[in-house]
Amino acid sequence: MLGVGVAAACLGTAFVVRSANGTPERSALRSPSVEIPQPIERAFDVPTPRPLALDRADSLWAPVLRLVEARGAPDQAAAPVARLETRTPEGTTNIVLELGHREDADGRLWVHVRLPVLPNNTTGWVPRDALGGSVEVDTHLVVDLERFTATLFEQGKQVLQARIGVGRAAWPTPRGQFYVRNRLSDFDNRFYGPVAFGLSARSAVLTDWPAGGFIGIHGTNRPELLPGRISHGCIRLRNEDIVRLAQAMPVGTPVTIR
Amino acid sequence: MSSDADGARDLTAPGDLGFALDDIDRDEAIAEGLSVVYGESRARFLGKLAFGGAALIAGLASPPALAAGPEQDVSTLNFDLVFEFLQSSFYLGAVRDGTVAAMRPEKERWARVLGAHELAHVTILKSVLGTKAAAKPFFNFRGITEDEAAFTRTAVAMEDLTVALLAGQAPRFHDRKLTAAVFSLLTTEARHAAWARRIAGVVPVANAFDEPKTLAEVDRVVRRTRFVASRPRTRSRRNPELTG
Numbered sequence: 001m002l003g004v005g006v007a008a009a010c011l012g013t014a015f016v017v018r019s020a021n022g023t024p025e026r027s028a029l030r031s032p033s034v035e036i037p038q039p040i041e042r043a044f045d046v047p048t049p050r051p052l053a054l055d056r057a058d059s060l061w062a063p064v065l066r067l068v069e070a071r072g073a074p075d076q077a078a079a080p081v082a083r084l085e086t087r088t089p090e091g092t093t094n095i096v097l098e099l100g101h102r103e104d105a106d107g108r109l110w111v112h113v114r115l116p117v118l119p120n121n122t123t124g125w126v127p128r129d130a131l132g133g134s135v136e137v138d139t140h141l142v143v144d145l146e147r148f149t150a151t152l153f154e155q156g157k158q159v160l161q162a163r164i165g166v167g168r169a170a171w172p173t174p175r176g177q178f179y180v181r182n183r184l185s186d187f188d189n190r191f192y193g194p195v196a197f198g199l200s201a202r203s204a205v206l207t208d209w210p211a212g213g214f215i216g217i218h219g220t221n222r223p224e225l226l227p228g229r230i231s232h233g234c235i236r237l238r239n240e241d242i243v244r245l246a247q248a249m250p251v252g253t254p255v256t257i258r
Numbered sequence: 259m260s261s262d263a264d265g266a267r268d269l270t271a272p273g274d275l276g277f278a279l280d281d282i283d284r285d286e287a288i289a290e291g292l293s294v295v296y297g298e299s300r301a302r303f304l305g306k307l308a309f310g311g312a313a314l315i316a317g318l319a320s321p322p323a324l325a326a327g328p329e330q331d332v333s334t335l336n337f338d339l340v341f342e343f344l345q346s347s348f349y350l351g352a353v354r355d356g357t358v359a360a361m362r363p364e365k366e367r368w369a370r371v372l373g374a375h376e377l378a379h380v381t382i383l384k385s386v387l388g389t390k391a392a393a394k395p396f397f398n399f400r401g402i403t404e405d406e407a408a409f410t411r412t413a414v415a416m417e418d419l420t421v422a423l424l425a426g427q428a429p430r431f432h433d434r435k436l437t438a439a440v441f442s443l444l445t446t447e448a449r450h451a452a453w454a455r456r457i458a459g460v461v462p463v464a465n466a467f468d469e470p471k472t473l474a475e476v477d478r479v480v481r482r483t484r485f486v487a488s489r490p491r492t493r494s495r496r497n498p499e500l501t502g
Contacts, residue, residue, distance in 0.1 A: 039438065040434050040435060040437070040438040041435055041438065042435055042438040042439035042442060043386065043433060043435035043436045043438065043439045044382050044385070044386050044439045045382075045439070045442075046375075046378050046379060046382045046442070046443070046446075047378055047381065047382060048378070049371075049374035049375050049377065049378035050374060050377070050378070051370065051374055052349070052350065052353050052358075052370045052373045052374050052377070060354065063490035089499055090494045090496045090498070090499070091491075091494050091496055092490075092491050092492050092493065092494050093490035093491045093492060095490060095492065101355070101404055109401045109404055109405070128400070128401040128404070129400065129401065132396075132398045132487055132488075132490065133396060133397045133398030133399060133400075133487055134351065134354070134355075135490075136354060167501075171501065181492075182492050182493065182494060183492060183493045183494075184493070184494050184495070184496060184497075184498050185493065185495065186495045187495055187496060187497045187498060188497060189497050189498065191502060192498045192500070192502070196498040196500060198498070198500060203501050206501050209499070209501050210499040211499035211500075213501055214499070214500055214501065215500065215501055216498060216500030216501070216502075218498065218500065218502075231501070231502060232501040232502045233501040233502075234500050234501050234502050251492040251493075252492075
């Protein structure tokens, strides 16, 4: 009964609406006296959403949250292949590149990761709960040891290329699939130029080098030597090129050295 | 968990995700993000939180009582932005992890549409806030985006929570045009919640009357999930020890 009464009251009530130019207009209900304002103008409208990408991200990396053994298979009983620390020798968070994931028979989630260990190109499996949130990266650096070039791609498109110096025959730059572990800058050593990237790659020769012989990408105080086979395994760029690279290449970027 | 007359399962209460609060802002990442939300400089906000986790909780339970006005509008919009960051990252994470692609077609469409909407919300809120926009926090969904069942359950709770958040905040804007705009977000989020519930097989409309939540209440729920995590430190000023 109440609903019927309300409806009757509305139909019997006078409605006046405002047109777009503010002029009062009679509503279709032909209601003579109650003025109903236009909706309040919105401060913003949401643009048409873009469909989410159909494909997976180009690459993902994740921080190591606790000391953990990487294993040869997604199984707690599988043989360990490396121990992952939470920090790098430079004091940054240790990170791993994600290659895939799988549940074990007990429903525990494991992540297949690329490891910063010798032999180079080693991969292993770690429990999901040992890693932090995944971070997307859509860049990829390709280092060509024959042509002495480093080429950065973003979403598959080339965005930067630079001439490089690489390891001498006695201290070769390792080939394979790696990733950028950290970025160092504002340090006090002109030998490395203004910026240095630490890679997951390691020298197979200089194993007794401080901190374990990690390979890096960095600037130089001897630009006249580039390009060529001039380093202990690191990839050297002219300082202006390493600065450009630093502006475009985030930590976690996969690196192919071929 | 109860059942209604037609056999559909009852709702999971917003925020009742089964997580314990045992990971408090170890490197002040939350505080950094929320300092913007709470309308203070980072240093001042962190100063208030100098006594650690307990003080952080107390500080968040009692957000500053800003006078109604543009400053409060910015703070509230920033809170909404952080929440939209959380939601969009959640859906994007599930897409990125391959979880969404493995869903049945109807469910995949649901996840992709909601993710796209949340991303559009982020875009517009960032645009409206401009230089006052809060930074995107670092998230760790701890495997939930990789598990379809857990993802779906959490999506329901998250959409319900968004409705409660916007219902609480939409009327509070000083600028009535913001109220009007956020009200349009609210109605969309309410549809998201109903859709998520239908997909999850729970009652699409849980109540005859939605209960709003305060910013502090929503914040407590978000922190209980531990989805907002410490940002990894990937830069250093130490001298390189690379082979050279």
